[in-house]
Amino acid sequence: MNIIEIISKKRDKEKLSQEEIEYFVNGYTKGEITDYQAAALVMAIYINGMDYEEIKNLTIAMANSGETLDLSDISKTIIDKHSSGGVGDKITLIVMPIIASFGIPVAKMSGRGLGITGGTIDKLESIPGYKTDISLDEFKNNIKEIGISLIGQTKDLAPADKKIYALRDTIACTDSIPLIASSIMSKKIAAGANKLVLEVTCGSGAFMKEEKEAEELSRLMKKIGELAGIETICVMTNMNQPIGRAVGNSLEIEETVESLKGNIAEDVKQVVLTIAGYILKLAGYGEDLNENKKRAWEKIQNGEAYKKFVQLIEKQYGDVKYLEDIKKAKYIIPIKAEKSGYVVNLQAENIGKASITLGAGRMKKEDEIDHTARNNS
Ligand code: URA
16 A cells, blocks of 8 residues: 555545555654645545545544543543634634533643634634643643643644644645544544534635535534544534624634623624533533523623633633733724725625735744734624
C-alpha cells in the first residue's frame, strides 16, 4: 500500500478500505506523508465524497491517532458541546460557564478558526496570558478544582484532526460533510465525554448552506456518536446572519462578557438557552426544555455564570482585568449608509470573508491572526 495509490483511488471515485484510511491517518500524523500528498487526498475526498463506512473509519482512525482521555474518575456524566462553526458564533463561550455554574463538569476542547468561521481558541487567545495549550493533567485538574477547562486541541489528542483541520483551512476544503463529521466526532470521542450536544449551523455564514445538508450532517454525527457510546443531540441553528452583535476575536470576547452579565442579544440568548436546556436534559435535569432554559437564564441573572467565566480565565493564566477593558482595533472606520432605511439582512458569508481579509483568520497554516480585527454590526 502507498499514498499515491490511495490518492488515485479516491481521485477515481473508488471506496477506500479501513486499512487505507488508517494508513493515511497514521502516516500523516507521524509526518511520513507530506502536506502536499495529504492536500491531494483531502481535496479528492472533498470532491468525490465518502460513504458512511468510510466516514466512520476515518473518524475512528483520527480519534485513535493519539491519546484518548478517560474522565470517569471526575464524574459518571461528562458533557461536551461543539458547533459546526459560524460567523460571530460565541455560543460555547457563554454556554459552558452557565453549565459549569450548575456543578456539571465541563471538559471542552475547541478549535481555531476554519474558513470564514471563527474559532473559540483564537477568541480565548485574544485575552492576554490565557493558555489554551495546558497539559492534559492540568486540564483534568482544572475540571476537578473549578469544574471547567477550555483548551485547544493538544498534540496528543486526535492529532490527525489537528493537522487535517489546519490543512483544510488553507486549501478551500472546509465545507465537506465527511471532513466536518470526522473532524468533530474524532475530537469528541478522544476527549472522553459520554453526552454531547452539537450545534449544527445552517445558512450563508455556515459550512452547510441548505437545511437538507445540515440535517444530513446531524444524522451522520448522531449515528457515529451513538456507535461510540456517546448520547448525542443535534440542534440546528440559523446562520444566515452573523449571530449576535460582533464578529472578530477580541470583540466577541467583549460580547461574551456583556452577554454573561445579562446584556445579551436576542438571537444569542435563544441559541444559548436552547443549547443549555438540552445539556441540562442530558445531565439529568428533566425533559422540560422550557424549565431547563429558565434554570440556565437564572445563572446569568444571578451572576454565577459570569463568575465561573472569570474563574476559568484566571485559572488558565488569563488577565481578568483585561475583561473590563478589551483592546480595540488600531484603525476603526465607521462606514455610514448613504441614505436612511432599515437593515433587514446581513450577509453572514461576506462579513466572514471581510473579517478574514482584515486579519481575523488565516491564509496559510502558519499565519498569525490579528485578534483585534473585526466587524462590528
Ligand atoms: N468544527 C470542527 O471541529 N471541525 C470542522 O470541520 C468544522 C467545525
